Amino acid sequence: MDLKALIEAVNKGDITAAKAETQHAVEAGHNPQDILDKGLITAMDEVGENFSKGKIFIPQMLRSAKTMQECMKVLEPLFQEGSVTSKGKIIIGTVKGDLHDIGKNLVSMMMEGAGFTMFDLGVNASPERFVQKAQEIEPDIVAMSALLSTTMPSMRQTVEALKQAGIRGKVKVMIGGAPVTEKYAREIEADCYAPDAGSAVIKAKEILRIA
Amino acid sequence: MIIVGEKINTSRRNIAEAVERRDHSYVAEVAREQAEAGAHYIDVNSGACLEREVECLCWLVETVQSEVDLPLCLDSPNPRALSEAMKHHRGEPMINSISLEAERFQPLLPVVTSQPCHVVALCMGETAMPATVEDRVEVGSELINRLTDAGIPLEKIYVDPLVKPVSVDTGMGIATLGAIARIMNDFPGVNTICGLSNISFGLPERRLINRSFLALCLSHGLSAVILDPSDKKLMATLLAVEMILNRDEYCDNFITAYEAGRISDG
Numbered sequence: 001m002d003l004k005a006l007i008e009a010v011n012k013g014d015i016t017a018a019k020a021e022t023q024h025a026v027e028a029g030h031n032p033q034d035i036l037d038k039g040l041i042t043a044m045d046e047v048g049e050n051f052s053k054g055k056i057f058i059p060q061m062l063r064s065a066k067t068m069q070e071c072m073k074v075l076e077p078l079f080q081e082g083s084v085t086s087k088g089k090i091i092i093g094t095v096k097g098d099l100h101d102i103g104k105n106l107v108s109m110m111m112e113g114a115g116f117t118m119f120d121l122g123v124n125a126s127p128e129r130f131v132q133k134a135q136e137i138e139p140d141i142v143a144m145s146a147l148l149s150t151t152m153p154s155m156r157q158t159v160e161a162l163k164q165a166g167i168r169g170k171v172k173v174m175i176g177g178a179p180v181t182e183k184y185a186r187e188i189e190a191d192c193y194a195p196d197a198g199s200a201v202i203k204a205k206e207i208l209r210i211a
Numbered sequence: 212m213i214i215v216g217e218k219i220n221t222s223r224r225n226i227a228e229a230v231e232r233r234d235h236s237y238v239a240e241v242a243r244e245q246a247e248a249g250a251h252y253i254d255v256n257s258g259a260c261l262e263r264e265v266e267c268l269c270w271l272v273e274t275v276q277s278e279v280d281l282p283l284c285l286d287s288p289n290p291r292a293l294s295e296a297m298k299h300h301r302g303e304p305m306i307n308s309i310s311l312e313a314e315r316f317q318p319l320l321p322v323v324t325s326q327p328c329h330v331v332a333l334c335m336g337e338t339a340m341p342a343t344v345e346d347r348v349e350v351g352s353e354l355i356n357r358l359t360d361a362g363i364p365l366e367k368i369y370v371d372p373l374v375k376p377v378s379v380d381t382g383m384g385i386a387t388l389g390a391i392a393r394i395m396n397d398f399p400g401v402n403t404i405c406g407l408s409n410i411s412f413g414l415p416e417r418r419l420i421n422r423s424f425l426a427l428c429l430s431h432g433l434s435a436v437i438l439d440p441s442d443k444k445l446m447a448t449l450l451a452v453e454m455i456l457n458r459d460e461y462c463d464n465f466i467t468a469y470e471a472g473r474i475s476d477g
Binding site: 057058059062097099100101102106123124148149150152178179184 | 222258259261264287288289312314335336338339340375376378379381412413414415
């Protein structure tokens with residue numbers, strides 16, 4: 001059996017159908033990593049792209065992400081301890097002085113849907129927090145969100161702090177948020193800027209040169 | 212119903228560009244248009260100017276007030292921008308806004324008590340955004356108490372219950388509406404205020420959603436609103452709803468607006 005029905009169910013956000021299809025795929029002999037990569041993640045890539053193109057809206061994106069999470073619950077027991085292959089590790093947080101989390105949460109959810117492992121620092125995360133976590137888990141990407149123009153300077157400070165700690169070269173820095181721009185990303189020497197949760201995934205894969 | 216005209220905000224590209232090139236007549240025109248459409252305050256926001264926010268905000272204050280004889284709503288989270296802008300402001304401004312956030316409350320309290328002004332009190336807590344009606348009422352009450360203790364009269368306080376998008380959580384509309392009703396009930400004489408556009412973030416047909424939200428806010432007791440007064444359909448909705456809520460004697464405002472061609476259902 002192919003995974004088309006599963007992909008469609010995730011795209012539609014139909015949790016019942018998607019869980020059933022996941023179960024069928026398992027019973028048909030697909031291995032869990034394949035169901036994840038070629039079924040769930042493939043579906044979420046489509047969801048992200050459709051959102052970026054304005055073909056679907058936030059509620060549909062959320063629903064699909066929730067659907068995928070429910071399917072993961074079916075698959076998780078079938079993976080050997082620690083054997084799920086992740087696309088990479090991402091630290092994400094809203095910067096110091098800023099309590100807005102909606103955008104950050106959407107990005108985090110879509111990155112997870114794409115197969116990344118997320119480490120969410122929450123809101124009001126200082127440069128020191130980002131550095132500390134980066135030293136601890138050695139991420140591929142450090143992602144920062146800000147909704148207030150007055151808190152954007154914290155993004156610059158975090159990039160500086162990563163340099164001071166000698167780890168700037170080991171990570172890619174991605175920034176986003178309503179007042180943030182491509183221009184600002186260049187100014188503070190971030191690696192990239194993403195305007196929404198869908199394009200954040202696309203950009204993440206681009207800068208890490210992965211599919 | 213107090214109307215704050217929202218258009219002069221550098222998050223709008225044409226405004227940002229006009230501020231960049233110090234285009235007096237462009238900004239003046241936008242101010243005038245809002246004043247003529249019925250705004251009581253003109254909001255000015257130069258957040259997108261980043262490090263140059265302070266000088267841009269002062270320029271906006273002078274430019275707008277050289278054209279319209281209205282008080283302004285000084286819109287910034289930056290205490291220094293607000294205190295500098297107040298020095299250039301003629302009359303009593305509205306300060307948008309103070310909240311319980313650590314980096315905002317302490318620095319801003321002396322600013323809002325330094326001279327007579329109206330204050331928007333945003334229901335943002337110290338460590339997190341409010342989730343429920345109860346969270347909002349708790350933060351709002353705390354803000355009202357601290358501000359009145361500092362000598363600000365209740366009627367000069369405008370509580371903003373914080374509007375979040377329904378696209379992310381379909382309970383966010385009633386969370387805001389419930390908070391408005393509770394605060395108006397718990398503190399008779401206080402004002403409430405909010406902007407409309409957050410509610411529709413992430414959805415299509417935003418204007419429809421925003422004006423529907425306006426109607427609901429009004430029916431829950433909202434006493435002031437930040438909106439685009441040049442949006443005819445929005446203003447027509449405002450007039451119709453105020454009339455239905457028995458705030459328009461002999462339907463006078465509505466009929467006058469109709470006769471002046473300002474009620475457009477087209």
